Amino acid sequence: MARERLYLFDTTLRDGAQTNGVDFTLNDKLAITGLLDDLGIDYVEGGYPGANPTDTALFATSHKLDTTFTAFGMVRRPGRSASNDPGLAALLEAKADAICFVAKSWDYHVRVALETTLEENLASIRDSVRAAKNKGREVLLDCEHFFDGYKANPEFALACAKAAYEEGARWVVLCDTNGGALPHEVGAIVTEVCKVIPGDHVGIHAHNDTEQAVANSLAAVRAGARQIQGTLNGLGERCGNANLVSIIPTLKLKPEFANTFEIGVSDAKLKDLLHVSRTLDEMLNRAPNRHAPYVGESAFATKAGIHASAIMKEPKTYEHVAPETVGNRRRLLVSDQAGRSNVLAELDRIGLKVDRNDPRIATLLEVVKEREAIGYAYESASASFDLLARRTLGKVPSYFDVVQFDVNVEQRYNAIGERVTVSMAVVKVKVGAETLISAGEGSGPVHALDVALRKDLGKYQRYINGLELTDYRVRILDGGTEAVTRVLIESRDEQGERWMTVGVSPNIIDASFQALMDSIVYKLVKAGAPA
Numbered sequence: 001m002a003r004e005r006l007y008l009f010d011t012t013l014r015d016g017a018q019t020n021g022v023d024f025t026l027n028d029k030l031a032i033t034g035l036l037d038d039l040g041i042d043y044v045e046g047g048y049p050g051a052n053p054t055d056t057a058l059f060a061t062s063h064k065l066d067t068t069f070t071a072f073g074m075v076r077r078p079g080r081s082a083s084n085d086p087g088l089a090a091l092l093e094a095k096a097d098a099i100c101f102v103a104k105s106w107d108y109h110v111r112v113a114l115e116t117t118l119e120e121n122l123a124s125i126r127d128s129v130r131a132a133k134n135k136g137r138e139v140l141l142d143c144e145h146f147f148d149g150y151k152a153n154p155e156f157a158l159a160c161a162k163a164a165y166e167e168g169a170r171w172v173v174l175c176d177t178n179g180g181a182l183p184h185e186v187g188a189i190v191t192e193v194c195k196v197i198p199g200d201h202v203g204i205h206a207h208n209d210t211e212q213a214v215a216n217s218l219a220a221v222r223a224g225a226r227q228i229q230g231t232l233n234g235l236g237e238r239c240g241n242a243n244l245v246s247i248i249p250t251l252k253l254k255p256e257f258a259n260t261f262e263i264g265v266s267d268a269k270l271k272d273l274l275h276v277s278r279t280l281d282e283m284l285n286r287a288p289n290r291h292a293p294y295v296g297e298s299a300f301a302t303k304a305g306i307h308a309s310a311i312m313k314e315p316k317t318y319e320h321v322a323p324e325t326v327g328n329r330r331r332l333l334v335s336d337q338a339g340r341s342n343v344l345a346e347l348d349r350i351g352l353k354v355d356r357n358d359p360r361i362a363t364l365l366e367v368v369k370e371r372e373a374i375g376y377a378y379e380s381a382s383a384s385f386d387l388l389a390r391r392t393l394g395k396v397p398s399y400f401d402v403v404q405f406d407v408n409v410e411q412r413y414n415a416i417g418e419r420v421t422v423s424m425a426v427v428k429v430k431v432g433a434e435t436l437i438s439a440g441e442g443s444g445p446v447h448a449l450d451v452a453l454r455k456d457l458g459k460y461q462r463y464i465n466g467l468e469l470t471d472y473r474v475r476i477l478d479g480g481t482e483a484v485t486r487v488l489i490e491s492r493d494e495q496g497e498r499w500m501t502v503g504v505s506p507n508i509i510d511a512s513f514q515a516l517m518d519s520i521v522y523k524l525v526k527a528g529a530p531a
């Protein structure tokens with residue numbers, strides 16, 4: 001039987017940008033749009049053109065995307081004509097495939113917040129939808145406070161929705177703006193709306209204030225709605241929006257939905273979900289939620305003894321879906337036995353052949369546990385894990401020794417009187433019998449250290465010429481008595497291969513130095529440099 005199409009609308013860049021502490025740059029927005037487009041999301045709402053310089057710039061040029069790139073904004077203001085409203089004009093000029101208008105649908109808000117009549121509110125919806133249609137745009141209407149509005153005055157709430165639909169809006173989106181609606185209420189109200197407006201023109205926009213935004217979205221679909229709006233990782237003001245990272249696998253993997261509906265995310269792209277979720281966290285420099293459904297580090301981690309042995313025999317016994325389907329993996333944290341099999345699996349993955357009964361595996365397991373307890377993140381920094389494993393198994397040549405380094409930071413005025421901060425680093429390295437001293441200058445101490453360290457490694461220099469640092473991330477961890485700094489460095493070589501290394505220390509320079517050293521040594525190992 002043909003499955004019905006269900007559409008996904010992402011508002012990470014608009015509603016998600018309302019999150020406390022989240023401030024997307026233009027580049028962030030472009031990168032996230034690319035991720036969502038690649039994942040197969042039908043609509044990406046980029047922002048609110050005219051409301052701030054970033055969003056205005058975002059909509060100033062067109063983007064070649066498969067997704068329907070959508071601009072958000074208000075319907076025309078009461079008492080103005082559509083042609084005489086600067087806000088509406090900016091929206092109509094935006095380089096977007098679709099326009100998502102927001103309008104009041106709660107009579108109380110129309111009277112108190114807008115201070116206008118119910119009829120003028122309806123006229124403003126009709127005029128704005130018509131103006132956008134005339135511009136050739138696909139049109140959506142977000143009915144703000146729809147569920148509260150429907151409870152207070154169902155005729156008026158429905159009239160707002162109908163006004164947009166009859167004027168030609170592709171979607172009428174029912175918003176639980178305050179986030180207080182419960183799934184059975186959403187189900188009942190959406191059922192009523194779908195008697196008036198066909199469900200394949202009805203969307204749901206749920207907020208998470210009772211932690212049921214996902215449940216409310218699914219309840220709306222069950223009641224007939226065919227578009228779900230949400231954000232990556234449930235980003236959004238207050239308690240967030242409906243989390244698409246939880247909704248997508250539920251729609252794809254739970255038979256009730258999977259047998260009935262088709263979405264734009266393929267099975268192959270579903271495996272990228274964890275990557276997409278983590279990329280957003282990394283961009284925002286937020287620690288990923290370990291307990292996030294489907295994609296969290298703990299989502300498929302089992303600790304208790306009996307569960308673990310059952311899982312090893314038959315994973316389905318304790319897992320609701322297969323972790324690989326969303327790009328995650330099983331983690332067994334329990335006994336040394338289970339830890340052993342984890343480490344063995346990792347060694348296998350990086351291609352290190354070792355006897356299963358080798359006592360050094362227990363040593364490696366201990367070292368990993370100890371180091372992760374003080375902040376090392378081998379989960380992310382797999383190149384550092386690779387080196388740690390090789391070292392424990394005695395397989396990393398001692399290529400060079402850093403005998404000494406010195407870094408300084410200087411603030412001064414330059415020739416044209418601007419205040420500048422520059423750093424200088426001097427590194428003394430021993431390569432075989434040779435002692436090499438290099439100096440480097442950089443915009444900061446870590447940069448200077450990196451430049452000096454990679455300037456002259458004697459006979460190894462040719463192996464690291466193509467090495468460059470592509471990302472540098474710092475996180476302060478609460479390490480008990482004192483805060484420690486964790487530095488994650490991403491490197492890339494001339495073949496385009498990328499790897500991540502980690503350093504941890506109370507001192508940021510020392511943590512960075514560890515991560516830099518790991519990156520260089522990893523490259524030498526990878527390149528097969530002779531000892």
Ligand SMILES: [Zn+2]
Pocket residue numbers: 015175177205207241
């Ligand atoms: Zn919202």
